[in-house]
Amino acid sequence: MELCLFLGCNTPAIRPDVERAIRATMPVLGIDLVDSDNYVCCPAFGAFPSTDIDSWLATSGWNLSIAEEKGCDFVVQCGSCYSSLRMGREHIMHHADQRARVNELLEPTGRTVTGKSKVRHVSEVLYKEIGPETIAAQVKKSLKGLHGVVQYPCHTLFPSEVVGFEESARAPKGMRHLVEALGATVDSYSRELQCCGGAGGFMKSTPEQAIEFAQSKFDAILAETKADFIAVSCITCLMHMENVQNTLNKRVGEERYKIPVFDYNQLLALCLGFDPKQVASITNVSRDAVLSRIV
Amino acid sequence: MDLQQGSIKDLWKAIYNTGDLHHCFNCSTCLSGCPASHGDPPLLVRNLARMVILGLEEELLNSDTPWACVSCSKCEEMCPMDVKPFEMILAIRQWQSANDETRVPPSIVEIYKRGYTQAVGVNTDLRDSLGLPELKTITKNPEQLKLFQEMLMKTPVVSANDYMFGG
Ligand code: SF4
Numbered sequence: 001m002e003l004c005l006f007l008g009c010n011t012p013a014i015r016p017d018v019e020r021a022i023r024a025t026m027p028v029l030g031i032d033l034v035d036s037d038n039y040v041c042c043p044a045f046g047a048f049p050s051t052d053i054d055s056w057l058a059t060s061g062w063n064l065s066i067a068e069e070k071g072c073d074f075v076v077q078c079g080s081c082y083s084s085l086r087m088g089r090e091h092i093m094h095h096a097d098q099r100a101r102v103n104e105l106l107e108p109t110g111r112t113v114t115g116k117s118k119v120r121h122v123s124e125v126l127y128k129e130i131g132p133e134t135i136a137a138q139v140k141k142s143l144k145g146l147h148g149v150v151q152y153p154c155h156t157l158f159p160s161e162v163v164g165f166e167e168s169a170r171a172p173k174g175m176r177h178l179v180e181a182l183g184a185t186v187d188s189y190s191r192e193l194q195c196c197g198g199a200g201g202f203m204k205s206t207p208e209q210a211i212e213f214a215q216s217k218f219d220a221i222l223a224e225t226k227a228d229f230i231a232v233s234c235i236t237c238l239m240h241m242e243n244v245q246n247t248l249n250k251r252v253g254e255e256r257y258k259i260p261v262f263d264y265n266q267l268l269a270l271c272l273g274f275d276p277k278q279v280a281s282i283t284n285v286s287r288d289a290v291l292s293r294i295v
Numbered sequence: 296m297d298l299q300q301g302s303i304k305d306l307w308k309a310i311y312n313t314g315d316l317h318h319c320f321n322c323s324t325c326l327s328g329c330p331a332s333h334g335d336p337p338l339l340v341r342n343l344a345r346m347v348i349l350g351l352e353e354e355l356l357n358s359d360t361p362w363a364c365v366s367c368s369k370c371e372e373m374c375p376m377d378v379k380p381f382e383m384i385l386a387i388r389q390w391q392s393a394n395d396e397t398r399v400p401p402s403i404v405e406i407y408k409r410g411y412t413q414a415v416g417v418n419t420d421l422r423d424s425l426g427l428p429e430l431k432t433i434t435k436n437p438e439q440l441k442l443f444q445e446m447l448m449k450t451p452v453v454s455a456n457d458y459m460f461g462g
Pocket residue numbers: 318319320321322323324325326340341344373374375376377378380
């Protein structure tokens with residue numbers, strides 16, 4: 001199966017090792033990735049979706065036209081990109097007037113959009129298309145003996161009728177099964193479904209409260225689980241859950257928060273035998289304690 | 296008789312023209328899972344819905360809290376009355392941006408100028424060292440970038456604020 005890789009802004013610019021992990025792992029599991037040449041920002045919810053419908057949907061339409069031209073669906077890792085593209089597609093498909101306006105704006109650029117290409121999250125492709133059993137059969141190394149917790153990207157859960165793929169958005173299972181397929185034990189905890197809080201303007205507008213909000217999550221992980229690592233599948237969750245641990249340590253004056261955070265495709269890449277220097281080297285919370293135990 | 300009151304009463308039509316908004320019964324479900332409701336001042340979606348319905352124009356224009364939303368859409372999922380509170384937040388921001396240019400997010404200027412909010416594709420040494428291919432970005436494709444910019448120039452936010460985009 002061929003999928004069009006939509007990278008967004010943060011992954012290729014700030015965490016290209018995650019991009020490397022995605023490009024390395026998906027073909028091994030039978031997914032060929034095609035690049036999205038000349039793509040633009042998704043658009044981020046804080047950008048054109050916060051100014052007007054025309055600029056929002058024209059930008060979505062520009063991106064969607066790239067996958068449509070290649071005749072395949074998009075695969076996306078960033079939660080915001082995924083949700084923005086899906087919401088854009090939803091508007092374009094279900095509102096004839098908006099579709100007509102977007103195509104009018106796109107026309108001089110030589111593009112058109114119908115909505116025929118779907119937008120899929122990488123964790124959905126791994127969970128539903130490939131499946132944990134196939135993944136378990138492919139891995140060469142294992143996370144056996146390690147405990148992890150999972151962070152579901154909010155943008156893949158809510159609103160479930162637009163972005164969802166889990167049987168229940170209230171009790172998602174995908175990330176858990178995917179991490180278990182790599183041999184790790186996944187611990188549950190009370191704040192598992194609590195948002196990381198890293199997207200949008202929360203951190204920018206009220207950083208004090210946003211950091212406390214994250215602290216409540218990390219305190220629950222420390223008190224209720226034996227987590228050696230946190231598995232995420234969204235670039236914002238990854239960067240925020242690392243950064244906030246460092247901020248918290250400075251506040252409490254000790255190295256209390258130091259749980260390594262990995263994008264799922266990074267863990268997968270490590271278990272498929274790829275070089276940690278290429279697929280999991282960019283971080284500011286040391287991953288050594290986990291890397292040394294993957295055998 | 297204050298005739299202006301009539302237009303303010305219908306403010307919801309200018310901001311968020313959906314009948315579902317009026318089904319909001321102040322239940323506060325939208326607050327319970329909202330990360331930004333922990334902020335100071337808190338983002339209170341329920342109150343914003345009420346402000347739109349009641350037509351509290353000035354308070355809405357001056358409210359910063361819609362911009363603290365993290366777009367998690369939990370409110371959208373949980374609202375029992377299909378108000379679609381996250382879409383309402385975006386609609387309030389759109390209305391604020393259209394009525395107050397200082398609300399226009401600077402990120403749209405970045406996107407207009409180079410296609411992205413970040414400098415995508417310029418970290419070539421790092422990408423090389425990770426074994427990654429060169430990205431065919433729009434920043435490096437003047438022809439496509441021009442078409443993208445010309446398209447945006449026809450949209451309300453860019454045409455109304457063209458001075459921000461280098462004329
Ligand atoms: S959850 Fe829906 S009905 Fe309840 S207060 Fe919020 S917007 Fe209104």
